[in-house]
Amino acid sequence: MVRHERLSTLLDMLGQREKIDVEDVAAELDVSAATIRRDLDHLAEQQLLTRTRGGAVANDLAYDLPLRYKTARHVPEKQRISTAAAAFAAKGMVVGLNGGTTTAGVARALAMRPDLSGRGGDAPGLTVVTNALNIAHELAVRPNVKIVVTGGVARPQSFELSGPLATRVLSELTIDLLFLGVDAFDPDAGAFAHHEGEASINRLMVERAERVVAVADGSKLGRRAFARICETTQVHALVTDTDADPDDLRAFEAAGVAVQAV
Incomplete structure (x- = not known):
């Protein structure tokens, strides 16, 4: 899974679950925990989620994604x-x-x-x-x-x-x-x-x-x-x-x- 698809998948998961755990998501997507942490940090910088210790939680913007993520x-x-x-x-x-x-x-x-x-x-x-x-x-x-x-x-x-x-x-x-x-x-x-x-x-x-x-x-x-x-x-x-x-x-x-x- 390329990064663009992975970012979109992470936002989908947040939309469904409201919060996600780094280790659990890494296992689901078959990538390293370090990769998921970098992805979540990137999405947090764009205010699409809120980082927590060990994971992330959804915020309002996660339900209104920028077009570049919806495209995937x-x-x-x-x-x-x-x-x-x-x-x-x-x-x-x-x-x-x-x-x-x-x-x-x-x-x-x-x-x-x-x-x-x-x-x-x-x-x-x-x-x-x-x-x-x-x-x-x-x-x-x-x-x-x-x-x-x-x-x-x-x-x-x-x-x-x-x-x-x-x-x-x-x-x-x-x-x-x-x-x-x-x-x-x-x-x-x-x-x-x-x-x-x-x-x-x-x-x-x-x-x-x-x-x-x-x-x-x-x-x-x-x-x-x-x-x-x-x-x-x-x-x-x-x-x-x-x-x-x-x-x-x-x-x-x-x-x-x-x-x-x-």
């Missing part, structure tokens, strides 16, 4: 979800993308679809509205994509823009299809984000969209987070992976959400 989690599932979700888009659409690793994958999948390419002086194949700096950066070089960035204040953990400037831009736009990345999605309670500012701007994106497709791997389903984005009934479709709990998927379908597990 559930990679095959996210790739399948991104490819399947991108198929919802049609040429000429105005597509919305909020921040997140899965929506970034959707952006890449959209850019790779040859049928969405514009021709010569024609209109672009797609117009993409996003509040995510990483997505805007990746798509800006694609000649078939017109990029509209919301503006706002950037949040380092997610590269998402939020605040009054982002709200002002979005309030003037209409989105045909929104790909909504979430931190948690519960069939009864709705879609959630860890940060209230991101939840607020994502909520507005939902309101401005004619159709909303949530993209989330199975680990996020049946869960709730700090700030609600929208009600379940405001989401038209969910693209997830085959490891998702079947009971959760049935509950989403009962709520009127079209479910695709890939």
Whole structure:
């Protein structure tokens, strides 16, 4: 296991257990205790956990991980979800993308679809509205994509823009299809984000969209987070992976959400 994956695994463990012991984790991951100590020290320097004698405990930030750590989690599932979700888009659409690793994958999948390419002086194949700096950066070089960035204040953990400037831009736009990345999605309670500012701007994106497709791997389903984005009934479709709990998927379908597990 390379260091990047190990750091992500340690944060996952903390999220599940709230505290971990160096010796126990070293045995589980089959590495030396000295390696785990260095990893925990590194994560503590970034305020993602609190070091204790012999281990570490979770703090609030451990549940809202920077994008560079989230990227290493559930990679095959996210790739399948991104490819399947991108198929919802049609040429000429105005597509919305909020921040997140899965929506970034959707952006890449959209850019790779040859049928969405514009021709010569024609209109672009797609117009993409996003509040995510990483997505805007990746798509800006694609000649078939017109990029509209919301503006706002950037949040380092997610590269998402939020605040009054982002709200002002979005309030003037209409989105045909929104790909909504979430931190948690519960069939009864709705879609959630860890940060209230991101939840607020994502909520507005939902309101401005004619159709909303949530993209989330199975680990996020049946869960709730700090700030609600929208009600379940405001989401038209969910693209997830085959490891998702079947009971959760049935509950989403009962709520009127079209479910695709890939």
